[in-house]
Amino acid sequence: MTLTLWQQRFDAWLHQNYKQADAAHDVTHFRRVWQTARHLLDGQIADERVILAACYFHDIVSLPKNHPQRQQASRMAARKAHEILTTDFPDFPAACYDGVIHAIEAHSFSAGIPPQTLEAKIVQDADRLEALGAIGLARVFAVSGALGVALFDGNDPFAEGRELNDKAFALDHFRTKLLSLPQTMQTEKGRELAQHNADYLVHFMAKLAAELKGDFYAIDSTVLQRFCHPYQPE
Structure with missing residues (x-):
């Protein structure tokens, strides 16, 4: 068949x-x-x-x-x-x-x-790629919403003065797990795609950071410098 x-x-x-x-x-x-x-x-x-x-x-x-x-x-x-x-x-x-x-x-x-096995490595990479990029962005907030998790900490969205807590804030999940996924990929192509799509999430974070500061046309370059390639969980 x-x-x-x-x-x-x-x-x-x-x-x-x-x-x-x-x-x-x-x-x-x-x-x-x-x-x-x-x-x-x-x-x-x-x-x-x-x-x-x-x-x-x-x-x-x-x-x-x-x-x-x-x-x-x-x-x-x-x-x-x-x-x-x-x-x-x-x-x-x-x-x-x-x-x-x-x-x-x-x-x-x-x-x-x-x-x-190669089959298991490919399945693992393919599933983890779902957590990154535009699809990953949509999924993390959909799941967080279903669990009653806040989008982010309004007082300290990027956890500058607190511990990360992705059980309370969806944005924290980017740093506790998602941005580190490229390092876990099993295939060369998977790593390449994962890093590309992780960088997309970082650009979202940078845009969010700028908007929270009242600048709706820019992105926050400090966020890009801090979290793009490769990200090490804190």
Whole structure:
């Protein structure tokens, strides 16, 4: 069976059976991760069936960021994905199961599981790229809004005199996690794309900083100098 047919079947199953956890983890997220994975795969030899299945089911169990079992979510998703493949897609190659399970387990930032295969590295990079750039900007505020997290600290938006706290302020999440993602990427192309899209977030921060100072036409050059290439978490 072709990859296109497998994708159509996975897509149809999700539309019928998947209840999304939040706006950042809907079916379109799975499609985008697969699209990005194919871009990262270009020129490399890997099992595309493993990557496709892992991209489509990596967040089949997705727990909120404030859930006490958050670190176990990828393992739970891997078990659920294996159950789905064996039950609802019995013609999916059994030889791919282990690869899919590992790629799903290793995709999560919070789980801290190192990817051991090229397929897992590509899936992890593709998923993390969703947290950067314009899509990442939209997702971080969508998720933060759903959790009741403020956009930023109105008194100290860039944490000049306080500890970073992304559980209270969405903007803090840029520095606690997002801007450091390029250093975690597993593939050369993934690192290149991640740094490019992380710099986009920094430019947003610089524009925000200028607006908060009352300058609606400029960007804050000190923010650019402080947080562009490469960013080290504080």
